[in-house]
Amino acid sequence: MTQLVENPYTCKLMTLGIIPQSVVTMVRKAPFGGAFYIKLDNHQMAVRVEEAKSIYVEKS
């Protein structure tokens, strides 16, 4: 992950451990859409597609 867009989601994403330089893996989409199951170094999270838009990533 390279950077975060600055908006009201940012602070919350950061407190959940999503910060620049962390490794984010997209695991799966939610059954009824709208959200992703993502994995960070040592934990899992669910984020909405909207929220994920403020995360900029670099493919590895």
Added chain:
Amino acid sequence: MEKNKYTPIIALLGNPNSGKSSMFNLLTGLRQEVSNFPGVTIDKKVGTLALGDHTYAKIIDFPGTYSLFPNSAEEKIVINTLLNPNDHLFPDAVLYVADITQLDRHLILATQVRDLGMPMLFVLNMIDLVDSSTQQELSAKISSFLGCQVILASVRESINIGQIKDAIPSLLTNDANKTHQTLYTLNRVELQTSDHVKTYIGLHNLYQAKLIAHHFHWLTFLSDEQKNHIRSLVSQNGFEDIRLQVEETMSRYQMQKNIVKVAARSSKGTKQTFTDKIDNWITHRILGPVIFFAIMLFVFQAIFTWSSLPMDWIESGFASLGSFVTDQFGTSWWTDLLVNGILAGLGGVLVFVPQIAILFLLLALLEESGYMSRVVYMFDNIMHKFGMNGRSMVALISSGACAIPAIMSTRTISNPKERLITIMVSPLISCSARLPVYAILIGFVVPDVMVFGFFQSQGLAFMGLYLLGILGVFVTSLVLKQVIKSDSPSYLMIELPNYKPPLWKNVALTVKEKVGSFIIGAGKIIMIISILLWLGASFGPGDKMELATAQATAEASKLQADETTTQNMIGASKLEASYIGHLGKFIEPAIRPLGYDWKIGIALLTSFAAREVFVGTMATIYSIGSDSDEKTIREKMAAEVRPGTAIQVYNPATSLSLLVFYVFAMQCMSTLAVTKKETNTWKWPIIQFVFMSVMAYVGAFVVYQLMS
């Protein structure tokens, strides 16, 4: 609580899922009480800890918090307390709990709390998951980083809990724990603003002042004048709220980098964890929802099957207690009040205890294991379409037990509109109090036959009533989504914690606490209603009661009726002449279009306090003394005919109309009271009451008119 002014207060702080509450249970055992934080219905758990020498400390289990930049009503409580040194809950010291495997996030709040200058004891939890050399290294590093004592512990394995207790007295007395050098260095703008705020409020800590500059607009301890002054200070100094929050958080991540690296070393590896494997199935795009519905089906099956035996015991226990009292002390006005008023009412509450205990037990297991957050994730999109949040699913599922804890659980929803809609629609889900009403009436609508050879028809009808409630939720929330306006951002962003076997002590405490508050809360209302009902049914205006008795006796002897029939006839005509009978007759015109007579009217009136009262009222009205034997009430009701005709009172049309009425009607004072407390205004409970009553009346009207 304020028995002793010198009892020091220790705040238990930490991230959600850090094992903080388990730690609280271990430290305080059963010496804990649950009340609410002032002004809100957020659980405040206070426990007592013996420090030796007859001195005690109070431990407060604050809601799990990610950072001092809060996102939910729950987190705001923590910040509101920590920023106000005059708050009566302002802690003398902090016991901080962090998960050793999640240090990257769990250290952030610790560094913030430390910058507030509070003495802190840092507990590194779940050490059983990490090798001992890493433990030692982390403990030393964190200790020098935060400048406080670190204790390695595990709540799951009960490691070093005694050591934590032993360390608390010195935490409270040793001033060396108070450090003044902050970890985070304020920049020029922050320094200027905080300095002004600090002088203006009269604080001792600069970081406290900085947080006030961030949060002043919702802090409850500031006056409007103070808020206006701080607002001008903030804008004068160019204090940019969001940018500074991000900068501070980034800088805190930077300073703890070396510690997190050590922790990450031990948990490296790309292999699939236990949690990953389970989630491949449980959160699967197709299987996930199927598994969810299977679990829900199991929960409701369990509520019915596991509870039937203890419910029988409670019912027969109360019945024999009632006859014992009558046998021992004879019939007089006070045994009548005791048996037919108080004991009948009390039995009416206690009979639900097994069902409620099972429901809360299963829900607590789902919550403790980490499954609920997966449900939030899976259903977020659907809920979002109805103006709610994935987190609303937790509330709606809990509503199957009782709307009160359900409404209280909405505090995790940060968006006010989503939260309000969830609060408003939760009572439409059929709760456990509706069960006995459904159970009694369903027999009059649906004959007990098998459908397709394996579905029990009455069971299907039960499910239909639940689905009707869910339909009500969807329709109402769509309407409310259009009506309520809000521009606050809506979040999903939820941690999906690792699965772990539930701690039985936690589960047991939750069930005990919930069942206890049900018995006391609902019990009080039902007791009062039972007594009022007994009074209203036993006395009448003027000499009407005596006249009714004489008339019924004369009629009975004319018919040469036996003793029981005579007594029943006297009872019935006395009821008609009583105060409550007059009340029933008064409202009869309004409910006749729904197919109800004045006796049902009485049951409707009494059920407005709490719907569980229905069965007890039926029992009193049909003069069979107590509701201990459902079958006799049902038989009695089946035998009722409209005066002068052969039409059954409980014909299918009336019974179904009543069922629909009970699905929708807001017949629970406690729920209205909780809605008032959570929304802080009478507006929403009134709206809730009105729209649910209208739905109930219209629904019942349509059903009756179509069927009769």
